[in-house]
Amino acid sequence: MKLSNIINDNVIFIPVRSGSTRIKNKNLQKIKGLSLLHLKILSCKKSKIGKIVVSSNSSKILNEALKIKGVDIFRRQEKYASSKASSISTILEYLRYLRKKNLPLPKFITLAPVTNPFLKSSTLKQAYIKLKKNKNVESIISITESS
Numbered sequence: 001m002k003l004s005n006i007i008n009d010n011v012i013f014i015p016v017r018s019g020s021t022r023i024k025n026k027n028l029q030k031i032k033g034l035s036l037l038h039l040k041i042l043s044c045k046k047s048k049i050g051k052i053v054v055s056s057n058s059s060k061i062l063n064e065a066l067k068i069k070g071v072d073i074f075r076r077q078e079k080y081a082s083s084k085a086s087s088i089s090t091i092l093e094y095l096r097y098l099r100k101k102n103l104p105l106p107k108f109i110t111l112a113p114v115t116n117p118f119l120k121s122s123t124l125k126q127a128y129i130k131l132k133k134n135k136n137v138e139s140i141i142s143i144t145e146s147s
Helices: 036-047 059-066 088-099 123-132
Strands: 010-015 050-056 071-075 108-111
Touching: 010 036, 036 050, 036 059, 036 123, 050 059, 059 071, 059 108, 071 108, 088 108, 108 123
Parallel strands: 010 050, 010 108, 050 071
Antiparallel strands: none
16 A cells, blocks of 8 residues: 555545456556556646545556556455445545544545546546535536537
């Protein structure tokens, strides 16, 4: 587990499991020479809205994440990495780990799935700013009309 003790109020959480059934190693597939995971991390870094944590059950995926400076990794238990496991179960596992280790809990969590590689850093930043400014809002989800 490589998790820094430094945390601001937001963690950008990137859940990346192995074992895709339709496309082998889907999250490590490349677009213009960079893996989907790498593209997602770069977009999250560009947003500058929080600490980036990649959560996976795969050593290969976690090693890929570690190649990028400023990324923390969290090894997910297999029971939270099945095709039936939800993103929320993975986030809760991460929060339980932080609590168990007496590490600070984030005020906000930005969920940034690798399978949405075209999510712009500006969209992440806009949503985070709206969430911080509006005390009556507890969550924001981004939706795009399909063409």
